[in-house]
Amino acid sequence: MYTLRVYALCIVAFMDNTQTLLGILGTGPSYGYDVKRSYDRYFGSKKPMAFGQVYATLARLLRDGLIAMLGEETGSGPDRKRYEITEVGRKRVSEWMFTPDVPEAQLQSNLFAKTVIALLLEDDAEGLLDIQRGEHMARLRELTSAKRGANVMEVLMCDHAMFHIEADLRWIDLTAARLTELRAQVTGA
Amino acid sequence: MEMDMSLGCNSSGVPLLSCRNLRVSFGVTEALRGVDVDIYPGEVLAVMGPSGSGKSTLLHALAGVVKLDTGTVTYNGSDVTALSEAERSALRLSAFGFVFQFGQLLPDLSAVDNVSLPLLLAGIPRRRALQQAKSWLDRLGLAGFGDKLPGEMSGGQAQRVAIARALVNAPKILFADEPTGSLDSLAAENVMLTLTDLARATGTTVVIITHDPRTAAHADREIIVRDGLVTSGSVAFSQASDVPQ
Numbered sequence: 036m037y038t039l040r041v042y043a044l045c046i047v048a049f050m051d052n053t054q055t056l057l058g059i060l061g062t063g064p065s066y067g068y069d070v071k072r073s074y075d076r077y078f079g080s081k082k083p084m085a086f087g088q089v090y091a092t093l094a095r096l097l098r099d100g101l102i103a104m105l106g107e108e109t110g111s112g113p114d115r116k117r118y119e120i121t122e123v124g125r126k127r128v129s130e131w132m133f134t135p136d137v138p139e140a141q142l143q144s145n146l147f148a149k150t151v152i153a154l155l156l157e158d159d160a161e162g163l164l165d166i167q168r169g170e171h172m173a174r175l176r177e178l179t180s181a182k183r184g185a186n187v188m189e190v191l192m193c194d195h196a197m198f199h200i201e202a203d204l205r206w207i208d209l210t211a212a213r214l215t216e217l218r219a220q221v222t223g224a
Numbered sequence: 225m226e227m228d229m230s231l232g233c234n235s236s237g238v239p240l241l242s243c244r245n246l247r248v249s250f251g252v253t254e255a256l257r258g259v260d261v262d263i264y265p266g267e268v269l270a271v272m273g274p275s276g277s278g279k280s281t282l283l284h285a286l287a288g289v290v291k292l293d294t295g296t297v298t299y300n301g302s303d304v305t306a307l308s309e310a311e312r313s314a315l316r317l318s319a320f321g322f323v324f325q326f327g328q329l330l331p332d333l334s335a336v337d338n339v340s341l342p343l344l345l346a347g348i349p350r351r352r353a354l355q356q357a358k359s360w361l362d363r364l365g366l367a368g369f370g371d372k373l374p375g376e377m378s379g380g381q382a383q384r385v386a387i388a389r390a391l392v393n394a395p396k397i398l399f400a401d402e403p404t405g406s407l408d409s410l411a412a413e414n415v416m417l418t419l420t421d422l423a424r425a426t427g428t429t430v431v432i433i434t435h436d437p438r439t440a441a442h443a444d445r446e447i448i449v450r451d452g453l454v455t456s457g458s459v460a461f462s463q464a465s466d467v468p469q
Contacts, residue, residue, distance in 0.1 A: 162456075
């Protein structure tokens with residue numbers, strides 16, 4: 036059985052960390068430390084996100100109005116800032132989740148993050164996988180069409196791209212088939 | 225995310241084959257649980273989905289082969305579900321062609337005899353039927369294979385004979401159930417190129433059941449069947465007006 040940890044070991048290198056952190060904040064207001072802990076739990080089992088990167092990303096999100104600060108508490112420890120996602124931020128997360136990526140190698144890392152965030156937000160994870168499948172099929176049709184009348188070298192180049200897309204599609208189908216299992220693991224249900 | 229589950233493509237076009245609220249059960253198992261699909265003249269549609277999702281049942285329901293619990297199938301404006309069994313058989317013989325995963329050629333008949341069968345069943349004189357069958361074998365790159373038995377041909381060749389047999393009586397719709405399922409990648413590609421080239425040249429509408437994305441990529445669009453429902457699919461096919469009628 037593939038566990039979340041195994042997925043994460045394989046595919047976190049090409050994720051959009053900014054959108055992923057924003058998506059985590061979409062589950063509810065949180066301190067920076069807790070955002071990092073959630074990220075590490077879902078995506079960082081091999082390579083936890085550095086505190087510096089977390090706070091730099093949160094500062095950027097704050098500057099862009101995608102999150103807001105709920106108040107700064109004085110007291111012990113450096114981490115007394117609590118953040119919540121804004122409406123603009125929620126819209127950004129939704130756009131990110133439901134905008135298919137251009138089919139290319141390592142795509143599934145970002146798609147994996149979108150799927151997990153959608154499950155955390157109780158959004159339509161199956162729907163975003165369907166949208167990505169459609170994007171992949173469109174690219175596969177383009178390449179199939181490009182092969183007609185092409186010379187053998189061009190055909191082989193198309194074949195190479197097509198087999199990679201096919202591998203992505205298999206991953207998408209398997210993930211769709213395992214969504215219930217993944218949902219249970221991600222949400223702890 | 226809301227989407228139009230009828231998955232119609234060109235709103236200005238009139239579907240050649242449609243179904244609404246299709247439900248089919250086998251015992252206590254619901255194979256189709258309320259399916260709406262529109263298929264337009266001249267398009268090549270791929271029906272994808274996991275094993276056991278109901279995609280083959282959908283093909284059989286659209287072709288009038290299985291009994292529906294509820295729902296309607298409309299072909300060329302006529303309600304197929306209202307026809308008698310004999311009328312449906314006549315419709316299948318005259319307007320529909322079929323290709324299956326393993327060709328399902330009659331093993332004791334030569335290639336040319338296999339291809340001529342639908343014509344003989346339709347009452348075409350034997351000599352003319354054989355001439356037409358031979359001509360179709362030629363179009364499929366099987367000149368010289370007419371006298372061979374199915375067992376003497378490769379999988380890809382046998383599948384091309386099956387395509388010739390399905391197209392010989394000029395069907396309006398060709399139903400293909402996993403037509404490349406038993407072939408290697410290269411043979412599968414050649415079969416799909418042949419099938420779609422001929423279909424587009426003759427304006428034949430094609431419905432392909434497949435779980436293979438590379439096979440589905442030869443189609444104009446695809447729909448996904450999951451747990452007896454059409455759950456998603458591409459709605460493109462904007463060139464409907466350019467399709468040979």
